Amino acid sequence: MATAVASLITAEQFGNRPDPGFPEELVRGRVVRMPPPNRRHGQVCGQAYFLIRHHVDAHDLGHVLSNDSGVITERNPDTVRGADIAFYSYQRLPKGPLPQSYGPEVPELIVEVRSPGDRWPDVLAKVTEYLNAGVVAVLVLDPEARSAQVYRVDHAPQMLQDDDELTLPDLLGDFRVAVRCFFD
Template identity: 30%
Template sequence: MVNIAGQLTLEEFLALPEGDVYYELVDGQAVPKVSPKYFHSTLQLALGLLIRAWCKGKGRVLPEWAILLKRRGKDWVPLPDLTYISYERLPASWKRNEACPAIPELVIEMISPDQTMKQLEDKAKDYLAAGVSRVWVVDSEAINIRVFLPDGSCEVYTDNTPIVDELLPGLELTTKQIFEEAELI
């Protein structure tokens, strides 16, 4: 068992051994990430598969991939549920077993039962302030997806309204399609 109490530098955090518990680095602290439940896992898989089908040859979409960012001037290593990063930002030739070194276009977070929408809204703002272009927050209870934009606005998508974004040309998904793929409706 590794002792991770106290303040950690980015280097100390990145040197932690892999284990059964995943951590995010927040304000110098290793904060454990909640273990996903069924709704979370099935939505994560469904979205990952749908986005992967779209992004072949354009970029990569990965689950639970740590990203090296800054939050309020401090090192921050969040672990989004899904990350999409284009080959323009991180070339296809990049193949290292380490945290994502570039700022992605899109991160997706699923609300867990112990989280509030306010917590995820704050995290979305932190992602955007760090340079992430879009943040999607998926709410399995409300059956909606909130898309947070750099200008501070947020659009809520439900049912058959397509999520279309010039940042992700050719990607067109609906909340209904995603939740059906996840076999939740």
């Protein structure tokens, strides 16, 4: 008996599908359903978005996106990840309303909030995927450990704790925030 093999879809086909009402990502051409994030995850995402967006707007630096906005990280087969928060400078995405589609541009900064069920090998695989796609820095916030980790290509990870200060001068200018501010 022959087994039917589901055909792979592209990022464009994925983006044109109707909203299923629950989170999904496209991973190497296949749709993967994601569990809805818990309240703490949403709280930390909201706080990170607020802190970054406030600074970016005050200094007219670019766009800050939230709500699992899609980022194409691989082609042939395609992968579209839903970033918790993404920052695009105006050099990568000009001012004004953004198109209602996934684009070839990748953000300079991705913020991912680790959920309790996220395994570190899976988190690090996603970080590597983002960096390989051209993201400059990936910030992983871990509410349980109250820590922040910054990953960049060809750099050792920067590990920060509650009282440490996060800065990203090459991306966000004079942005400075104590790590605890993401979690309080």
